[in-house]
Amino acid sequence: MSDYSGGKFSEYVDETATVPISEIEAFTPSTPQELVVEEKMYGINKPKRSVIRARITHDKD
């Protein structure tokens, strides 16, 4: 598992900030980033696995 206190994710969001994963949603509305969420769902009525992928990019404007 990656360390979110450093590495590329922090660099994408804010070069100076330490951003834990739990703050992603809170972070995006007030900052000029774009959150892209892709969710894949499999099956119904039995336990099922989903994978959420989120990409945070800089807003060039």
Add this chain to the structure above:
Amino acid sequence: MIKTKSGNNPKISQGDIYRNIDYIENVCENNGIIEVSKIEFPLIVILSQDCDLTWDYKNRYGRPKKNNQDKFMFSILCAPLYNVEHLIEGNHLELLNQKMQIIPKYSKRDLSTQYKALINNEIPRYHYLEFPKRIPIVPSVIDFKHYFTVSTKALKEKKDTSFVCKVAELFREDITLRFSNYLSRIGLPS
């Protein structure tokens, strides 16, 4: 058949049953893409001790506000409920690519010994639950090998929309007693 209560109290309680609860399997990051893998369980039952849940609730939301967080719990222990018909066919986890043991329901024309042991709660690993008709849950089984925790805060946020019912005290104690017995079993070398 067990007894249940329908009232949705603000507090999370031992024996509460919730629907559509996520277990976060893994979180990783690769080249700026965050990937969260989770398993959604259609139904789960709360196993954490009720007194711990009560004190957590009082400490978090009680008035006057406490000056410490001594009773806070990071997470709450729970176990999935599986449809008994899926479980005996061994396909209840097929969407997770897991094949499970098959428990034959019939032997000739009668219920099999294994199936009767399952529904009479004579197999330590499993706990069979049959709900009153007003509760929209099919006969289900808890597999005591399967348990996980959910963030206390996350579960509280989902409580109003996910609450199904509460297992009555006597029956919930039966669940947790059998669970703790199973968990504390000693595996002796054969």
